[in-house]
Amino acid sequence: MSTKLAKIEKRTAYLLILPSVLLVFSIILFPIFSNIWISFKNVELKDLRIPEPRAKKLVKIIKNNPTQIKIIYKLRNSSLTQEITNVKFKDKYPDNIEPTNLDKRCEFKRKLLHCELGNWPKKYRENLEIVFQNTNNQEISKKELKSYKPKLSGKSQNILLTYEFTLNNFKKVIKDKAFIDLLSTTFYYTFFGTIGAIVFGILAAQMVNQKFFGRTFMRSVLLFPYVAPVVALAYTWELLLDPTSGTLNNLLINYQIIDGPINLLGQKYVTLNILGFDFKLRLALTTVIIFEIWRYFPLAFLFILARLQAVPKELYEAADVDGANPIQKFLNITLPQILAVISILFMIRFIWNFNKFEDIFLLTGGASGTRTLPINVYQQGFSIGDIGMGSAVSIVIVVFLLIFMFIYFKLLGKRANEN
Amino acid sequence: MKIKNIFTYCFISSLFLFSLICIWKILVTLQGIELTNFNFNKLFAFGIVLCVINLLIGKKFNLNIKIILLALLFSIFDYFISINLPIWYSIGIYLISLFFFNNIKNYDRNFLSKNHSSQKLFFNFLTLFGITLFSFVILFPFYMMLVTSFKTQALLLLNPLDFSINFTKGLQELFKSYFIVFKDYNFGRYMLTSTIVSLGTVIITLIFAIPAAYAVARLNFFGKNFLSTSILIIYLFPAIVLVIPLYTIFSQLGLRNSIEGLLIVYTATTLPVAIYMLQGYFRSIPKELEEAGIIDGQNWLGIIFKIILPLSLPAISSVALYVFMIAWNEFLFSLMFLDRPNTFTLSRAIQFLNVGAETPRQYLMAGSVVVTLPILIIFVYFEKYLVSGLTAGSVKG
Numbered sequence: 087m088s089t090k091l092a093k094i095e096k097r098t099a100y101l102l103i104l105p106s107v108l109l110v111f112s113i114i115l116f117p118i119f120s121n122i123w124i125s126f127k128n129v130e131l132k133d134l135r136i137p138e139p140r141a142k143k144l145v146k147i148i149k150n151n152p153t154q155i156k157i158i159y160k161l162r163n164s165s166l167t168q169e170i171t172n173v174k175f176k177d178k179y180p181d182n183i184e185p186t187n188l189d190k191r192c193e194f195k196r197k198l199l200h201c202e203l204g205n206w207p208k209k210y211r212e213n214l215e216i217v218f219q220n221t222n223n224q225e226i227s228k229k230e231l232k233s234y235k236p237k238l239s240g241k242s243q244n245i246l247l248t249y250e251f252t253l254n255n256f257k258k259v260i261k262d263k264a265f266i267d268l269l270s271t272t273f274y275y276t277f278f279g280t281i282g283a284i285v286f287g288i289l290a291a292q293m294v295n296q297k298f299f300g301r302t303f304m305r306s307v308l309l310f311p312y313v314a315p316v317v318a319l320a321y322t323w324e325l326l327l328d329p330t331s332g333t334l335n336n337l338l339i340n341y342q343i344i345d346g347p348i349n350l351l352g353q354k355y356v357t358l359n360i361l362g363f364d365f366k367l368r369l370a371l372t373t374v375i376i377f378e379i380w381r382y383f384p385l386a387f388l389f390i391l392a393r394l395q396a397v398p399k400e401l402y403e404a405a406d407v408d409g410a411n412p413i414q415k416f417l418n419i420t421l422p423q424i425l426a427v428i429s430i431l432f433m434i435r436f437i438w439n440f441n442k443f444e445d446i447f448l449l450t451g452g453a454s455g456t457r458t459l460p461i462n463v464y465q466q467g468f469s470i471g472d473i474g475m476g477s478a479v480s481i482v483i484v485v486f487l488l489i490f491m492f493i494y495f496k497l498l499g500k501r502a503n504e505n
Numbered sequence: 506m507k508i509k510n511i512f513t514y515c516f517i518s519s520l521f522l523f524s525l526i527c528i529w530k531i532l533v534t535l536q537g538i539e540l541t542n543f544n545f546n547k548l549f550a551f552g553i554v555l556c557v558i559n560l561l562i563g564k565k566f567n568l569n570i571k572i573i574l575l576a577l578l579f580s581i582f583d584y585f586i587s588i589n590l591p592i593w594y595s596i597g598i599y600l601i602s603l604f605f606f607n608n609i610k611n612y613d614r615n616f617l618s619k620n621h622s623s624q625k626l627f628f629n630f631l632t633l634f635g636i637t638l639f640s641f642v643i644l645f646p647f648y649m650m651l652v653t654s655f656k657t658q659a660l661l662l663l664n665p666l667d668f669s670i671n672f673t674k675g676l677q678e679l680f681k682s683y684f685i686v687f688k689d690y691n692f693g694r695y696m697l698t699s700t701i702v703s704l705g706t707v708i709i710t711l712i713f714a715i716p717a718a719y720a721v722a723r724l725n726f727f728g729k730n731f732l733s734t735s736i737l738i739i740y741l742f743p744a745i746v747l748v749i750p751l752y753t754i755f756s757q758l759g760l761r762n763s764i765e766g767l768l769i770v771y772t773a774t775t776l777p778v779a780i781y782m783l784q785g786y787f788r789s790i791p792k793e794l795e796e797a798g799i800i801d802g803q804n805w806l807g808i809i810f811k812i813i814l815p816l817s818l819p820a821i822s823s824v825a826l827y828v829f830m831i832a833w834n835e836f837l838f839s840l841m842f843l844d845r846p847n848t849f850t851l852s853r854a855i856q857f858l859n860v861g862a863e864t865p866r867q868y869l870m871a872g873s874v875v876v877t878l879p880i881l882i883i884f885v886y887f888e889k890y891l892v893s894g895l896t897a898g899s900v901k902g
Contacts, residue, residue, distance in 0.1 A: 099724035102716035113773030117750035318873035411621040441743035
């Protein structure tokens with residue numbers, strides 16, 4: 087009896103999870119694996135269009151003979167690069183009509199015209215002309231003839247399904263001179279974005295953890311940048327930072343803090359003089375990182391605040407009795423308590439910042455030294471149109487991602503063991 | 506020791522007062538009023554003087570009268586060093602200094618001779634300053650977005666610092682950009698598409714996720730542990746590595762430029778987190794309730810619908826709101842899959858506006874307000890649910 091129940095339970099369980107598993111498999115796991123397949127192929131954006139046989143139907147009245155009518159099919163291969171084999175043609179006609187001259191490849195039977203048009207090389211064009219005669223010697227209606235549309239079918243090689251592979255994409259990715267620069271930009275962006283978001287998250291959480299008027303309102307406001315759509319925020323920032331008519335530059339010039347406008351999103355480097363040393367700062371990248379911090383510190387704030395509220399009050403009271411100052415209290419009580427949250431937060435945010443696409447894409451489009459790996463996927467795949475290269479860069483991302491995940495789950499496992 | 510404390514007190518207090526005044530002055534400048542100097546030297550010095558006076562008076566006086574008088578003194582001083590400014594500017598200064606002196610009213614010589622008082626002072630001011638600065642930095646872009654949408658191109662170019670709203674011309678004129686955005690740029694249609702896509706994603710995700718989460722949380726089957734760990738791993742894979750294969754597959758299947766395609770992708774990408782969040786909640790429901798249901802002769806479907814669902818309504822609403830937010834804000838897939846304006850979502854439409862020919866910025870900002878406002882209203886209204894959704898699902902961003 088119990089084994090029967092267990093069996094039913096098992097069957098129900100599989101039934102319940104099957105739809106989700108299928109969907110996730112086909113939309114997430116399958117594409118990740120097909121990335122590997124595509125990255126070993128020489129595919130371009132224009133190859134994705136499947137070659138189609140096409141026909142345009144023209145109906146022409148023959149003068150002085152309303153019982154006959156001429157039909158011209160303008161046939162062509164839509165592809166400029168590939169041939170189509172075994173093209174078949176089908177069209178329908180109204181009653182009481184018969185062809186007078188029929189092409190050898192075609193056959194007319196019961197109001198239907200069938201043609202076997204063979205193989206079409208690339209850029210193939212042909213005009214197929216047929217004259218029709220009404221069997222009852224009546225006038226043929228042009229409208230009725232035009233209402234039927236020809237159907238064509240043919241086989242073509244799908245470049246994605248061939249077994250030709252190449253290593254060229256990976257060679258190009260790694261041999262590219264900008265590859266090291268690309269990696270360093272990505273890590274720079276990821277690292278400072280993550281650290282900045284966590285630091286500001288701690289500051290904000292410390293603030294909101296104290297009692298003051300309007301605290302709940304403050305908590306909502308702090309989450310605004312995280313819940314609002316990226317598109318709107320990125321464009322608002324773009325207007326804010328615009329060198330000629332942007333608010334920030336005009337404000338700084340108005341208060342005589344800077345002499346001329348600074349193109350914060352369009353200038354690659356800025357030279358700073360600190361203590362007599364010239365120091366080159368990547369300006370556009372820094373601006374993008376600041377946007378990133380602005381947008382994602384709320385998340386760190388939310389996590390850390392939740393943890394801070396769980397810290398027992400007695401600890402602070404004991405510290406007060408011992409005469410500890412605020413800095414000592416923060417370093418010796420608060421920080422150890424939130425360290426676990428911070429390390430997990432760091433790993434998760436690191437993984438996500440590493441793959442962040444929208445923010446940079448919308449702010450700079452990857453120009454002026456802000457090209458990261460995800461931006462490169464887009465540029466290779468869709469701006470240049472080399473799908474294979476784009477896939478190869480995605481694979482590089484996946485490899486890094488797997489390394490990070492390995493570290494993350496190790497960390498998670500260690501934490502679980504400790505507790 | 507004591508001198509150090511007094512020094513820090515004066516310096517930090519005055520600096521704090523000055524920075525509050527700075528923020529107020531920036532806001533005033535943005536109303537189109539000409540103001541080109543922060544007057545750092547004079548204000549800072551006078552601030553120190555007032556702080557010392559505050560310290561000397563201490564608690565000998567009625568505290569309320571003390572702060573009112575000090576604030577009045579400060580605003581009169583500011584009024585004399587700045588010229589030709591409207592009266593509301595000075596009222597603002599008065600209110601700010603009132604707030605400031607209210608905060609330092611309790612500091613006297615006794616307080617400053619205590620241990621760590623300079624550090625405490627510092628952190629008190631840092632908190633106050635932080636709250637002001639954080640609110641300013643966060644709200645300012647939103648404020649700018651809203652006000653820019655109320656202006657005209659000519660006014661924006663004439664004085665980029667003028668963010669005052671002119672109510673005198675009537676509402677018709679004020680909301681002109683919105684009328685144009687909805688009428689000429691078809692934003693009504695895009696809004697409908699976005700709503701359909703987001704609501705559709707929520708419904709389909711819940712239909713898929715609730716049974717799956719129930720199975721993972723409650724039923725025993727082979728591969729259960731593997732499944733629950735792989736949910737998290739799958740969830741960490743970003744959209745950018747899916748984009749190229751999905752683009753190629755969808756192009757060949759003809760699913761690009763269709764709402765169905767978008768719905769499939771959004772559902773699949775939000776499904777792991779929905780299952781992850783729901784199964785955690787289902788586990789917290791006591792098993793005895795279900796056992797009672799089995800005794801009453803309910804089957805699995807009955808248990809899910811009559812026991813689990815009503816009990817986990819809060820969790821389901823937070824998942825629903827979270828998924829809605831993700832789908833509404835999503836940009837990458839809509840950029841990739843939608844080329845034809847008749848299938849655009851709001852996010853894609855705004856990007857199209859920006860990339861396309863010289864779109865006046867007030868239209869761009871009006872569009873941005875249209876896409877931002879619904880999500881912010883939902884967030885403020887359902888904050889409790891959304892925050893728990895964010896915390897549970899915030900591994901993604």
